[in-house]
Amino acid sequence: MKIYQSTDQSNQLNKIISRSNLPTEQVEKVVKEIIQDVKENGDLAVSNYTKKFDGTELMNFEVSEEEFEQAFQETNQNVIDALLVAKENIERFHIKQKLTGYKIEETDQFIQQIVRPIQTVGLYIPGGKAAYPSTVLMNAIPAIIAGVKDVIMITPPNKEGKINNSLLVAAKISGVNRVFKVGGAQGVAALAYGTSQIPKVDKIVGPGNMYVATAKRLVSGIVGIDMIAGPTEVVIVADETANPRFIAADLMAQAEHDEMASSVVLTNSLSLAEQIQSEISMLIDEQPKKVIIEKAFDQYGAIILTDKMDDAIEIVNKMAPEHVEVMTENPIEMAEKITNAGAIFIGEYTPESVGDYYAGTNHTLPTSGTARFASSLSVLDFLKKTSVVYFSKQSLSKAKETIETLANEEGLYAHARSVSIRFEEGN
Numbered sequence: 001m002k003i004y005q006s007t008d009q010s011n012q013l014n015k016i017i018s019r020s021n022l023p024t025e026q027v028e029k030v031v032k033e034i035i036q037d038v039k040e041n042g043d044l045a046v047s048n049y050t051k052k053f054d055g056t057e058l059m060n061f062e063v064s065e066e067e068f069e070q071a072f073q074e075t076n077q078n079v080i081d082a083l084l085v086a087k088e089n090i091e092r093f094h095i096k097q098k099l100t101g102y103k104i105e106e107t108d109q110f111i112q113q114i115v116r117p118i119q120t121v122g123l124y125i126p127g128g129k130a131a132y133p134s135t136v137l138m139n140a141i142p143a144i145i146a147g148v149k150d151v152i153m154i155t156p157p158n159k160e161g162k163i164n165n166s167l168l169v170a171a172k173i174s175g176v177n178r179v180f181k182v183g184g185a186q187g188v189a190a191l192a193y194g195t196s197q198i199p200k201v202d203k204i205v206g207p208g209n210m211y212v213a214t215a216k217r218l219v220s221g222i223v224g225i226d227m228i229a230g231p232t233e234v235v236i237v238a239d240e241t242a243n244p245r246f247i248a249a250d251l252m253a254q255a256e257h258d259e260m261a262s263s264v265v266l267t268n269s270l271s272l273a274e275q276i277q278s279e280i281s282m283l284i285d286e287q288p289k290k291v292i293i294e295k296a297f298d299q300y301g302a303i304i305l306t307d308k309m310d311d312a313i314e315i316v317n318k319m320a321p322e323h324v325e326v327m328t329e330n331p332i333e334m335a336e337k338i339t340n341a342g343a344i345f346i347g348e349y350t351p352e353s354v355g356d357y358y359a360g361t362n363h364t365l366p367t368s369g370t371a372r373f374a375s376s377l378s379v380l381d382f383l384k385k386t387s388v389v390y391f392s393k394q395s396l397s398k399a400k401e402t403i404e405t406l407a408n409e410e411g412l413y414a415h416a417r418s419v420s421i422r423f424e425e426g427n
């Protein structure tokens, strides 16, 4: 991984910081065609793309009860137990996000906010380079806590036309209703428009690669989406007190997800930067996903040297990355200065893997700088609010003058009249 000076104005560094070297335009072109095809040709198009991208021919996409039963039989008990521990931790954190409505009552009138769950949601669970049972829990549990009735999950099948066993186990233990073997942009399009086999949903949530994230962005408006949760990112903010071996390991943990994953270090210590480089070269050969990691490091990785640690914080806030790890002398104080990040991990014993699998916080997080305005997936993503207003005749008579004044000011005379007519004699 290359060392850059933060003052370096090179295109390569700017692109890494802004994530603008992701192949956005090429991917968008492909994804638009896929969405249109699925919209016009439904299951047939889904089947064709599944053959093309996942290498399997499927006519029926839904997972059967027998497949769920078999998945339970073939999954190691220690995996099921670990999923149950993670589930409990996720529930403990997310239950506090529940939102209740409220009502403001006065004589002869009330205003109210009613909170209701979204009826039907589609969870996208990645399944290309790896299967993510932990992501099933992260997406399904907040939906169930919110009270969503129809929780539909899609994930790409493997070459045998099957879904990884632990994904099905995770789906069952977290309360998913139906699972379909379809992924990528074709899966997102199927959820957005519906096909004869795959139900149209009200909202699509969940992370995925660039094809998935782009498809979600393009169908947003037809259906709701949670956020852009694309190729994953970590920024590690570290000073000379940090352990370079831990940092090297954490950078590789992120990069193994995807060759488009971004792993960046920000430090004021040249000596640390060089030690990280040498730790990477010592650890990389033991990595089963070495090829993916090297590709990601090469294009989307960087160690950036700043003058002061405050400069590092300024760059993090500009990048607004999905994850930030802080390994400095006073990591809690340092972390308080970070205003734009999906999730923050503090100190040398909180690698991001703690959040991925155990802590209970959600690992579906905004990427590509969208943490400037977007948040981690939560129960709130599965709720919607409706306002209710009741006014009696007396209440309306008190409001009449204000409404008429504002309506006339806006030139909306019918609005004013719809109030005044109610006070005319004979009405």
Ligand SMILES: NC(=O)c1ccc[n+]([C@@H]2O[C@H](COP(=O)([O-])OP(=O)(O)OC[C@H]3O[C@@H](n4cnc5c(N)ncnc54)[C@H](O)[C@@H]3O)[C@@H](O)[C@H]2O)c1
Pocket (backbone or CB within 6 Å): 030, 053, 054, 125, 126, 127, 128, 129, 130, 132, 135, 156, 183, 184, 185, 186, 207, 208, 209, 210, 211, 212, 229, 230, 231, 232, 257, 258, 261, 322, 363, 364, 365, 366, 367
């Ligand atoms: N941001 C988050 O919260 C979060 C959480 C977990 C995972 N992730 C990310 O999810 C992603 C998982 O990616 P993945 O690839 O393993 O699984 P995936 O399920 O997201 O994507 C696989 C699908 O991509 C489609 N695809 C692949 N190549 C294509 C091509 N050339 N043209 C059109 N479609 C193509 C195929 O349909 C395939 O089934 C990673 O980027 C990882 O970083 C993000």
Ligand SMILES: N[C@H](CO)Cc1c[nH]c[nH+]1
Pocket (backbone or CB within 6 Å): 132, 134, 135, 232, 257, 356, 363, 364, 365
């Ligand atoms: N780090 C990924 C993006 O937040 C989530 C994940 C799932 N499994 C392991 N890691």
Ligand SMILES: [Zn+2]
Pocket (backbone or CB within 6 Å): 253, 254, 257, 356
């Ligand atoms: Zn991860």
